[in-house]
Amino acid sequence: MSDSEKPKSPMEPMFLPGVENNPQPSAYLDSIRMMQASGAEYPQIWHMFAFKPEATTHLARFTQEMLREPGPLSPGVRELIAAYTSARNHCPF
Numbered sequence: 885m886s887d888s889e890k891p892k893s894p895m896e897p898m899f900l901p902g903v904e905n906n907p908q909p910s911a912y913l914d915s916i917r918m919m920q921a922s923g924a925e926y927p928q929i930w931h932m933f934a935f936k937p938e939a940t941t942h943l944a945r946f947t948q949e950m951l952r953e954p955g956p957l958s959p960g961v962r963e964l965i966a967a968y969t970s971a972r973n974h975c976p977f
Contacts, residue, residue, distance in 0.1 A: 898928050907934035927975075 898904045907913040912934040919926040933940040951966065952959045 895925055895928070898931055900931070903935045904928075904931045907931065908937055910934055910937035912937060912940075 912930050916930050951962050
């Protein structure tokens, strides 16, 4: 059996089960469920966003602005830095 044929294993649980197990209805919860159903990995920060969607609106807006708005580095370079940092932290990007 090749690697592409092997069934995908579930992601490791977060260190915050109270957050991971208590999502609120939101687009983040919908995204988590879709990714889980497909067996794909996803950023676990989505659990924080789903736990308190109203509190994370500003963080999500900040992240998008920092990665994609005009700045001294192109959006592509900023994405590359974020992907590299995530890889160094053993975190899917």
